[in-house]
Amino acid sequence: xxxxxxxxxxxxxxxxxxxxxxxxxxxxxxxxxxxxxxxxxxxxxxxxxxxxxxxxxxxxxxxxxxxxxxxxxxxxxxxxxxxxxxxxxxxxxxxxxxxxxxxxxxxxxxxxxxxxxxxxxxxxxxxxxxxxxxxxxxxxxxxxxxxxxxxxxxxxxxxxxxxxxxxxxxxxxxxxxxxxxxxxxxxxxxxxxxxxxxxxxxxxxxxxxxxxxxxxxxxxxxxxxxxxxxxxxxxxxxxxxxxxxxxxxxxxxxxxxxxxxxxxxxxxxxxxxxxxxxxxxxxxxxxxxxxxxxxxxxxxxxxxxxxxxxxxxxxxxxxxxxxxxxxxxxxx
Numbered sequence: 001x002x003x004x005x006x007x008x009x010x011x012x013x014x015x016x017x018x019x020x021x022x023x024x025x026x027x028x029x030x031x032x033x034x035x036x037x038x039x040x041x042x043x044x045x046x047x048x049x050x051x052x053x054x055x056x057x058x059x060x061x062x063x064x065x066x067x068x069x070x071x072x073x074x075x076x077x078x079x080x081x082x083x084x085x086x087x088x089x090x091x092x093x094x095x096x097x098x099x100x101x102x103x104x105x106x107x108x109x110x111x112x113x114x115x116x117x118x119x120x121x122x123x124x125x126x127x128x129x130x131x132x133x134x135x136x137x138x139x140x141x142x143x144x145x146x147x148x149x150x151x152x153x154x155x156x157x158x159x160x161x162x163x164x165x166x167x168x169x170x171x172x173x174x175x176x177x178x179x180x181x182x183x184x185x186x187x188x189x190x191x192x193x194x195x196x197x198x199x200x201x202x203x204x205x206x207x208x209x210x211x212x213x214x215x216x217x218x219x220x221x222x223x224x225x226x227x228x229x230x231x232x233x234x235x236x237x238x239x240x241x242x243x244x245x246x247x248x249x250x251x252x253x254x255x256x257x258x259x260x261x262x263x264x265x266x267x268x269x270x271x272x273x274x275x276x277x278x279x280x281x282x283x284x285x286x287x288x289x290x291x292x293x294x295x296x297x298x299x300x301x302x303x304x305x306x307x308x309x310x311x312x313x314x315x316x317x318x319x320x321x322x323x324x325x326x327x328x329x330x331x332x
Contacts, residue, residue: 044071045071048067049067051070132145132146132160132163132167133163139171139172142169142172143171143175146161146164146175146176146179149161149179150179153224154183154224154225154226155224155225158180158224158225161176161179161180162176162225164176165177180226183224183226184221184226187220187221187224187226190213191214191217191218194210195210195214197210198210198211204245204248205249207245207249208246208250211243211246211249212242212246212253214238214242215238215239215241215242215243215256218235218236218238218239218242219235219239219263222235222236222239222263223262236263236267239259239260240260240263243259243263244260252283252284253283254281255285257276257277257280257283258276258277258280258285258290258293260272260276260280261273261274261275261276262293264276265296265297270300270301273297274297277294277297288314291310291313292314292323295307295310295314298310307330308330311326311327311330312327312330314327
């Protein structure tokens with residue numbers, strides 16, 4: 001398909017050739033002369049926008065006077081001026097098609113990353129949440145604080161991102177929604193893959209691995225605070241379903257027993273939760289990892305003496321900073 005400028009150029013050439021043909025008739029009629037100037041003027045008018053289009057940008061202004069000059073050059077220099085413009089226009093329009101050199105290379109979009117030390121320091125001091133909640137902080141600083149959450153564990157950052165969804169800034173809301181949606185879609189995609197494998201296998205023994213994976217993935221949705229309300233309840237039910245199925249085949253799976261205990265804790269069935277953790281410990285689940293959950297269960301049941309005993313007995317080398325603060329509180 002020809003370029004519009006090329007079409008105009010060919011039209012101008014055709015009109016000019018027709019005008020020149022009239023002169024070759026060697027007629028002295030005034031009508032023929034008038035027809036010649038009419039065709040020549042039309043050819044000059046057709047070639048003028050083409051010639052203007054191929055000019056460098058700095059030479060195109062003021063547009064009206066530049067186009068008037070080009071029309072005058074074409075009109076008052078018959079044949080030579082117009083054909084010079086036509087040839088120049090065609091070369092400018094077609095030359096790029098002959099040069100197939102790719103002068104550009106594709107690069108991966110860079111990902112913004114805060115320096116690790118600064119991120120950890122900001123997270124420990126609560127500066128990220130403070131900057132996001134402070135409406136007087138410049139928007140670029142709040143944006144940087146939000147971007148710093150992309151390297152944070154989803155369990156801790158999801159609540160901050162969800163709070164940002166109600167922010168007055170459109171940019172912050174869209175970025176927070178995108179980060180939450182991206183994390184949820186990653187897990188959802190893995191769940192769909194595991195579910196396809198689960199449904200394609202005929203026997204319970206073969207289904208053990210995908211069932212275990214489904215229980216863990218649904219638990220991750222809850223653990224990372226990526227689902228709420230009915231979706232959270234549904235995810236907990238799926239954890240129960242697939243964990244029970246996997247445990248029927250391999251009852252000594254300590255990790256699944258621990259996940260079951262945590263699932264029942266969130267659903268408020270503390271008796272089943274205690275049974276899950278007790279079985280997990282019997283099957284080899286580390287006691288140091290189970291004790292914080294047992295202490296939580298004791299607290300939820302109102303057994304504060306057991307809570308204090310378990311919290312004060314936690315090994316210091318296995319504590320996180322929040323857990324150490326809680327243990328110190330109960331040890332007073």
